[in-house]
Amino acid sequence: MSETELKETDATQRETRARKPTITDVAKAAGVSAAAVSYVLNGRLTEVSASTAERILEKVRELGYVKNLAAAALTGQRSRMIAVIIPSLYDPQTMDAEPPINPFYGQLLIRLEHEARSRGYTVCFYTGREEESVQFLLQRNMDAAVLVGFSEWDLPNLLKNPGIRCVLFDSHKHAPEHGHVRTNEQKGGYLSAERLIDIGRRRLLFVGPRPLPDSDNVPSERYRGVVRACELVGVNIEALEVSVSYDAGLYAAQKVVDMAVDGVVTTADIIAAGLIDGLARLGRSVPGDVAVMGYDNLPICQYTRPQISSIDQGLREKVQAVMDLVENPEPGAVRIIDPTRVLRQSA
Amino acid sequence: MSETELKETDATQRETRARKPTITDVAKAAGVSAAAVSYVLNGRLTEVSASTAERILEKVRELGYVKNLAAAALTGQRSRMIAVIIPSLYDPQTMDAEPPINPFYGQLLIRLEHEARSRGYTVCFYTGREEESVQFLLQRNMDAAVLVGFSEWDLPNLLKNPGIRCVLFDSHKHAPEHGHVRTNEQKGGYLSAERLIDIGRRRLLFVGPRPLPDSDNVPSERYRGVVRACELVGVNIEALEVSVSYDAGLYAAQKVVDMAVDGVVTTADIIAAGLIDGLARLGRSVPGDVAVMGYDNLPICQYTRPQISSIDQGLREKVQAVMDLVENPEPGAVRIIDPTRVLRQSA
DNA sequence: CTGAAAGCGCTTACAG
DNA sequence: CTGAAAGCGCTTACAG
Numbered sequence: 001m002s003e004t005e006l007k008e009t010d011a012t013q014r015e016t017r018a019r020k021p022t023i024t025d026v027a028k029a030a031g032v033s034a035a036a037v038s039y040v041l042n043g044r045l046t047e048v049s050a051s052t053a054e055r056i057l058e059k060v061r062e063l064g065y066v067k068n069l070a071a072a073a074l075t076g077q078r079s080r081m082i083a084v085i086i087p088s089l090y091d092p093q094t095m096d097a098e099p100p101i102n103p104f105y106g107q108l109l110i111r112l113e114h115e116a117r118s119r120g121y122t123v124c125f126y127t128g129r130e131e132e133s134v135q136f137l138l139q140r141n142m143d144a145a146v147l148v149g150f151s152e153w154d155l156p157n158l159l160k161n162p163g164i165r166c167v168l169f170d171s172h173k174h175a176p177e178h179g180h181v182r183t184n185e186q187k188g189g190y191l192s193a194e195r196l197i198d199i200g201r202r203r204l205l206f207v208g209p210r211p212l213p214d215s216d217n218v219p220s221e222r223y224r225g226v227v228r229a230c231e232l233v234g235v236n237i238e239a240l241e242v243s244v245s246y247d248a249g250l251y252a253a254q255k256v257v258d259m260a261v262d263g264v265v266t267t268a269d270i271i272a273a274g275l276i277d278g279l280a281r282l283g284r285s286v287p288g289d290v291a292v293m294g295y296d297n298l299p300i301c302q303y304t305r306p307q308i309s310s311i312d313q314g315l316r317e318k319v320q321a322v323m324d325l326v327e328n329p330e331p332g333a334v335r336i337i338d339p340t341r342v343l344r345q346s347a
Numbered sequence: 348m349s350e351t352e353l354k355e356t357d358a359t360q361r362e363t364r365a366r367k368p369t370i371t372d373v374a375k376a377a378g379v380s381a382a383a384v385s386y387v388l389n390g391r392l393t394e395v396s397a398s399t400a401e402r403i404l405e406k407v408r409e410l411g412y413v414k415n416l417a418a419a420a421l422t423g424q425r426s427r428m429i430a431v432i433i434p435s436l437y438d439p440q441t442m443d444a445e446p447p448i449n450p451f452y453g454q455l456l457i458r459l460e461h462e463a464r465s466r467g468y469t470v471c472f473y474t475g476r477e478e479e480s481v482q483f484l485l486q487r488n489m490d491a492a493v494l495v496g497f498s499e500w501d502l503p504n505l506l507k508n509p510g511i512r513c514v515l516f517d518s519h520k521h522a523p524e525h526g527h528v529r530t531n532e533q534k535g536g537y538l539s540a541e542r543l544i545d546i547g548r549r550r551l552l553f554v555g556p557r558p559l560p561d562s563d564n565v566p567s568e569r570y571r572g573v574v575r576a577c578e579l580v581g582v583n584i585e586a587l588e589v590s591v592s593y594d595a596g597l598y599a600a601q602k603v604v605d606m607a608v609d610g611v612v613t614t615a616d617i618i619a620a621g622l623i624d625g626l627a628r629l630g631r632s633v634p635g636d637v638a639v640m641g642y643d644n645l646p647i648c649q650y651t652r653p654q655i656s657s658i659d660q661g662l663r664e665k666v667q668a669v670m671d672l673v674e675n676p677e678p679g680a681v682r683i684i685d686p687t688r689v690l691r692q693s694a
Numbered sequence: 695c696t697g698a699a700a701g702c703g704c705t706t707a708c709a710g
Numbered sequence: 711c712t713g714a715a716a717g718c719g720c721t722t723a724c725a726g
Contacts, residue, residue: 071703106453305652418719
């Protein structure tokens, strides 16, 4: 019995075919081997004659064949999936997502997906605990994890796991095996304070997560920039520790009044939004009595009254840098993007 | 030569092992077959003795084994990945994501991921064109696609492809093969208009995407609810067509003044935010001269001055309903969630 | 209760 | 230039 006969028998036995055509279906239809189809699909044109390739591609179209990427990934290829991990989204205690979520993360996700897709990547999104995210990344065979804004957190399991490639985004900790993308935070702080000084403010307050003298996390770096700007002209500066939320800004308003400051550097637009509202409630005018700088340059800067002057962190560039490092990892690489100042009404 | 000897030879030949342990590695370490490991991993405890299971689990821990879900999915299992498709995120012409993105989508994504994860699903996120998304879903073997807010768009390739399970979110088109989750839009419109009427407004304007008499898309349904509320008390109502953005709201302000209305129903908080700012520029007070209702009850409702009274669409419940339908598909099912009214300052 | 075998859909050397 | 074979990591009947 010849090979051909055997094959035909096989074919007839499987009358009821799975809905989704496979590479084998295409191969049969085109009268070639699965290997040939694979070659054509992967652009290895030297391996197949032009006419066969043509025939194969026609069958691909005809059958509506779509490659199963999971199967392809199994043979040692990259999965072309990346995961965005945002640990700070939830209250770590309760893991509850109920309360105000900084709209910055939505922006980031959307921008990142756009850039990733243009390069042929799919983005998954994960907000669980660290230990679980290690499991997740391994299970799903992610090409890389983009770790967003972890500050004092340790992520030893993630960072040390040799099977996981990471790109640290807005994270101060240096991981020698991984890539890093961040804004020049000192410059951001400097630009912010400088504006307040330029418009004649002399009693400044920094409002945001606590800056630490011996840390290089985001708020600490920003504060450093603020201090630098102040020292240049001998202006007074203090710091008020609050969390990153609208309510925190609201709360800060009373302090601002008590301390009789005339200019505030915040570390987030949503803090600024809360502060502006809080000050209004206390009968203070912005920027008249107190000038306020935001940070991130989110759309909400336009929505508040007065509109928020802010620092744009160059998200577009940062997202490109992230994908560059995903595609061409450079262990220990640090990409630092310069922020710019966007003036509106609040300062 | 015995089987055992052969196996040992094999083992020694692969001294340099892949970093990530496989089911076979675990099997070898535990001295059982891969099948046994698989059974234990999948909780088929009847197939394996308790002592063997124990031994296997120990090795799993010891080796740090993590299952490759892609491989598992290959054997006909579900991938436990879902994709959130948001076609309306970009300008369909340019596919450019630059300009204002409604923060609602960020909220939705984050909530959905939370709910999905708690049920063991991973969420991917996709904003490409329809044709490409079909390809994407098939390639990635997604269990389901959550189609967010498509209105006049046709998605024939997506909806008709038998290989793709969809859950339509806030989409008016009825797809008999798929599940649907939406808000009771008529009620939302009704609640919004009712509030304006309650506070004595008699010249109302509906501001949002154009409502159509013969359509049951989101704005049309909301408008219907608005009209119903107005007819009950003989109040005048007109409609102004704008896109969903802050700038559109800003633009609408002049019209609102020209038309001398005293109450506005918008279809989105960001429209309301723009409108409020636009009215302020024109020297009108909100809610004094014009009362304004938002829609979605986003965090930004707190940030504006005055704060926006809005309609909460019950996102939490909706997200649960979506996942219910992902797990237990009911072709043609429609889950309708009732919205609630949240009063602040703007109305 | 346990193991060997076949298969999921793809890719990659390796012979012809 | 083309095809048969082995393998990726897992699961599932099917014999023992």
